[in-house]
Amino acid sequence: MNIELQLKVQDLNVRYAQAIDDNQLEAWPDFFTEDGRYRVTTAENFERGLPLGMIYATSRAMLRDRVRSLRDANVYEAQRYRHIVAPPLLTADEGRGARARTGFLVARIMHTGETTLFASGRYEDHVVLDDGVARFAEKVVILDSRLIDTLLAIPL
């Protein structure tokens, strides 16, 4: 077991989650490589081999577009997330990086104070070292539930 790598990937996950939970959306795309892929889907779609995602991006540029839309175009009530991310399970340790599977829970807190268990699932990640920095070459968010309460604005 490669403790160094294990903790590096965990640290990436923690910083990723903190950035979102602290509303640092502008920093979000930088957790991905330039051509990083990001997809949010459901376990049901994933297991049935259906390709549809709720969010599907194939580059850091597409992630930046989404952030700008969330900031300037879309209408949604003020809300924040609280991610709790389990320690990653490294499923393969490749030369330039690692495959990691990581369970998570996300609580959503509305401006009214209402707190709900908004999402649960796992990340299927491909983490690479991008000139020394650990980044996601691919992050697939597989939600346990097919059901989203109201809407999904802030990324998971």
Next chain:
Amino acid sequence: MNIELQLKVQDLNVRYAQAIDDNQLEAWPDFFTEDGRYRVTTAENFERGLPLGMIYATSRAMLRDRVRSLRDANVYEAQRYRHIVAPPLLTADEGRGARARTGFLVARIMHTGETTLFASGRYEDHVVLDDGVARFAEKVVILDSRLIDTLLAIPL
């Protein structure tokens, strides 16, 4: 503080949780030693010194029986769990293994999409090295609540 052991036990917990959450029930008994003990009880019973469990097994064979019953005999709606397991607190580091106390939350996701905070509690584990592999010689699941919603099919 024995970092190696700490992370070994944590890794065991993470793999244990992932196996259940990924519906790999057949792999579940192998996280225990041949004569491993598994018990699910409530904090109320535990603290009052009452021995009753909701599930009580004293061997890997009994765990395999439960898996087969869940697969072939019992009727319950399609559902999955999402475990989030805290880092373990090693309470004693014995020659062949360790005693660990670990907090956890489990969300339950029904096939309908409904997600609820299904269980919370702690694991009181006795982890041993079983020819090199870390396994549970005993795992006591102590639920904070005495209340189970509908039924408890998938193990915790």
Next chain:
Amino acid sequence: MNIELQLKVQDLNVRYAQAIDDNQLEAWPDFFTEDGRYRVTTAENFERGLPLGMIYATSRAMLRDRVRSLRDANVYEAQRYRHIVAPPLLTADEGRGARARTGFLVARIMHTGETTLFASGRYEDHVVLDDGVARFAEKVVILDSRLIDTLLAIPL
């Protein structure tokens, strides 16, 4: 990345959470330095620069007073917490200690069995080595929500 320190701070958090969840309130003040500060506030107050806290203590003695009041004076229904604390994000590693930011979820379990997602937020901690023992010189609990269900008796 200082793995040793990282795990030391995480271990402190885990022991802190376990003490509370196991109803070891008398042990709680000892996780702080003699002049340790503890404050529970909301993200809304924190971000607007408003100083109000729900709980505000500036010494271990004040924490002991609160424990004694909870034990001997205040009336509240039997309940317990289950903390799940994320790995800490060390934001600064100072000579005598570290600044850590740590996400958490707290489930509350009433004696009736009712379990709810009671609190979510982050700890902004200043951890120091107090003759060899890691303790909180300051712990600020920043709740994501402004809303508390019924009351806040047990500390977070």
Next chain:
Amino acid sequence: MFMRKDAMAAISHQWPAEGLTRVPYWLYSDSDIYEEEQARIFRGPTWSFLCLEAELPGPNSYRRSSLGAMPVVVTRDKDGTLHGFENRCAHRGSLLVLNESGEARDIICVYHNWSYDLAGNLTGVAFRKGLAGKGGMPPHCRPEDHGPRKLRLETLSGLVFGTLSAAAPPLEQYLGAEIASRIRRVMRAPVKLLGGYSQTLPSNWKLYMENVKDTYHASLLHTFFTTFRLNRLSQKGGIVVSDSGGHHVSYSFAADSGGKEYEQAGMRAAQEGFGLEAPQLLEAVDEFGDGIGLQILSVFPTFVLQQTRNSLAVRRLVPQGLDQTELVWTCFGFTTDDEDMTERRLRQANLIGPAGYISMEDGAAPGFVQRAVTTAPDLLSVVEMGGASVASDDNRVTEAAVRGFWKAYRGLMGM
């Protein structure tokens, strides 16, 4: 003009002409019915199981329970006498007792410190005479008249029952001789508590009680049961239905007739059995000496006494709304048990409770009904296995005990 459901409902709320072989689905989804049941059944002339005497170990102890949805307190006073009363203060109506159980010489309401003895009598009113001659309560005021409603209690072999009604017959008469003797059969020695747990059922309370009384489902819904031949309808056994209809016993003998009716009927439950890797799970002794391996007994409205081989339990229901009910389990043995017997009971407890091999389905099935019938309020449930009989029988392929439940229910609800 728009015709309102209220009016329509009032009209449609008639029991179907077929009588007890049909049950209208509006009974499970009308909130007025729920309120009526609380008043007419649970606070009416019925006996509700409250707790085991063993749950009040010594003098000066108390525990919470309920009469339907109504919170009550059961106490054992310093002389060992049991008392029961509403968990509501005479003053502004706060819960009097907050903890599930404990020890106390008297009960003090936390809100304004009015005090009560363990019989539920108001004994003290803080500042009744005021303070320094000011304030306080006028002499003519009789807060005692507003005290918590007291329950009549009766115990049978360590089981504590209570009622609010003076019209309820004595417990033994309420139960009838046969039910009482079947209770005594199990409660044969002083109880040793083994533990407990609860389930939240996503259904109306009646759907769970019907499930308990439904001897027809046992071997069909619970396929572990049949697969491991722990019990088959083909085994010798039968049911007892009390004259009132409200109480029942279902029993079967441990031996298996080895009948092949299942395979012939070719139903889901008949998939060929496989053996257990760890059969000691089922190893049992005939502790009652009558060869009966399974006895399920119910007392109207919401009590169950269960013997599954050597695993013994009492269950009670707490309605929490139209479509939610709490099921409280307490498992026990006897003070005379040796270690092996205790271990046996604990091992066989794998059969029961929320994770029980032969009971987990009972937590879900009533909810399956609740979800399907809410949009069919004016349709009827068919309860005609075994014809229209509500009598005892020496076979269990009948719904007589379910019809018995509705016989008792209709009488109390005036339907």
Next chain:
Amino acid sequence: MFMRKDAMAAISHQWPAEGLTRVPYWLYSDSDIYEEEQARIFRGPTWSFLCLEAELPGPNSYRRSSLGAMPVVVTRDKDGTLHGFENRCAHRGSLLVLNESGEARDIICVYHNWSYDLAGNLTGVAFRKGLAGKGGMPPHCRPEDHGPRKLRLETLSGLVFGTLSAAAPPLEQYLGAEIASRIRRVMRAPVKLLGGYSQTLPSNWKLYMENVKDTYHASLLHTFFTTFRLNRLSQKGGIVVSDSGGHHVSYSFAADSGGKEYEQAGMRAAQEGFGLEAPQLLEAVDEFGDGIGLQILSVFPTFVLQQTRNSLAVRRLVPQGLDQTELVWTCFGFTTDDEDMTERRLRQANLIGPAGYISMEDGAAPGFVQRAVTTAPDLLSVVEMGGASVASDDNRVTEAAVRGFWKAYRGLMGM
């Protein structure tokens, strides 16, 4: 003496004199209205969308769906014939089918193993003749008469609709020629499923359907839409409203007239556009060959067929109470699609669904109304854009389709 709301409500429940240009807010917050809608609309003479034929791939398959809040099962039998029926057992009313979908040659209720064929006919009653000559069901008993209610099914270009009512006209007649042809326009080839997801809407079902039919909000609520000029009211397009009023189509052509009405009107939605860093998101092909880039089509009560450029989806609603509704999305392409087309549909799926650039707001807006109008039951909503017309029009600055919804609704509710 105290005058009760019930009585007052009965009085106030009259449609306002202004007719379809006003909608009273009590329609969204009265629980009796909700129950009435289930009976008069969803279980009445309307056609509800159930699923895509493609969701029942082969013979001996089934899937769950609903008629309003009523759970139903849709099956394809061994001959490939489609059937639909209530998901409720003839016996005690359990759900018959628990899984969302699957394969089966027959359906067996888990509770007592009564069996059904895929047409919903009761084919077997466990132990109907009893066991060893005892128990069982009397010959005169006809449980078949209590079987799950069967749906009339009709399909149109791969869309499966169902109704409980014999009074509902044939589907094509119910839709009208123009709506039917607009459906055929999209459903031009065999469907290939791409996936699905659902949303819980914190509002009454009607508020979401009004949102769908509200061509006025599109470019004002969805500012991504306007900012990126994906669609502007100034673009050529129009609406179709069926004679019944209940169904509608809204469409627009892909090209932009470049009008400056927004800037002139100086409204929030008009903030100057910025470009996308990754414009390939919007790269589309005119697959229908008519230049129409957006077509939203609804069928009363709760079906939506959507073409947003090359992103195609069907949506259906499941009312879950007065102020909660589930919205079920299924996205698809055609078996004739090549890889590029599939990738295009998946990329453009970023526009739709709970996270869609131009649809996320529709999950929230109906809830904004629900929360504001619950305390204004006796006030009126104003629906007068485009006057009082409920007719088709070649512009979309009108609420004609919303008024059409209420025209159909009032007829069915007898208001």
Next chain:
Amino acid sequence: MFMRKDAMAAISHQWPAEGLTRVPYWLYSDSDIYEEEQARIFRGPTWSFLCLEAELPGPNSYRRSSLGAMPVVVTRDKDGTLHGFENRCAHRGSLLVLNESGEARDIICVYHNWSYDLAGNLTGVAFRKGLAGKGGMPPHCRPEDHGPRKLRLETLSGLVFGTLSAAAPPLEQYLGAEIASRIRRVMRAPVKLLGGYSQTLPSNWKLYMENVKDTYHASLLHTFFTTFRLNRLSQKGGIVVSDSGGHHVSYSFAADSGGKEYEQAGMRAAQEGFGLEAPQLLEAVDEFGDGIGLQILSVFPTFVLQQTRNSLAVRRLVPQGLDQTELVWTCFGFTTDDEDMTERRLRQANLIGPAGYISMEDGAAPGFVQRAVTTAPDLLSVVEMGGASVASDDNRVTEAAVRGFWKAYRGLMGM
């Protein structure tokens, strides 16, 4: 035939003959009563506290508040004038303002961009004249007539109150001279906000207001209070009840008479005190120069102004259903405070709020009542401390202020 609760309820809904010394429990569990209160009390001739002026710091600012369950907006326009109106759009009824507070020159509804000035006047209707001569709204249509209902606002020493009713008397007259002067006593300088938080109370809103007005419970429920002798009924003090009955003040002087009534009464609250390890928590200054250490003031229906030594707060209630209520706290000091005073207020804030040493119990006690009385709808609460008086008094062992609440309540509810 089965007699329905509805009918029975209508009969039983009579106030008991004893008058204000008895309160029927159906008031806390009948959903029709809840709806009636919204119309007759909160939207009726009462003044609800909305916010502090300091919460609207500058021109062109707004914040959300509520009138009972009804969402409202309070604004300060460019001239500094305050306005209040319903948070509901004239068009289809969407919430107009989504954020809790903010700055804006005008308000634009997100749904269809209708715009309003900060007085709540509809100023713009998107595409009112249509687009390119098509669509739009007919000239005779007056959406302005459906605008959000406007509130009458009045402020008193920085407190903003509002009402929907023209029949409500001027605020000072509504309060009466004594209540008004007691408000002015505390609000003696410009406010500096210190922060806020909320609690969800598991009870009907009335149970919390009764708790606030209940001067009898203070030293009995809150044992920190008594144990640390921060306040004892034996201390000099008293209550003020307004003529209407609806408003009250409870006050006590900081000095302790050292009376031993508690020990004599030998009640739970009297356990011998122990000292604080960190007594600076309680170190206070007599900032109002009158020796009053505690003043709790309430204004009907749901406002509380609190001075606990140097810890100052306003509270307001938002009913969220029959048995759930939100309690909103805002704590403050004065712009004239020095650092020590601010630190003092923050330290003493440990006494109040959801975790407050002397207030945490108030979050739970109303819920204890709610849970116990729901199954006792036809029984009565006893409110006879201090007899039947609803008058001011120089002692606090009385429930006069609670009776006053019911006096005002009955008048408005026509009971």
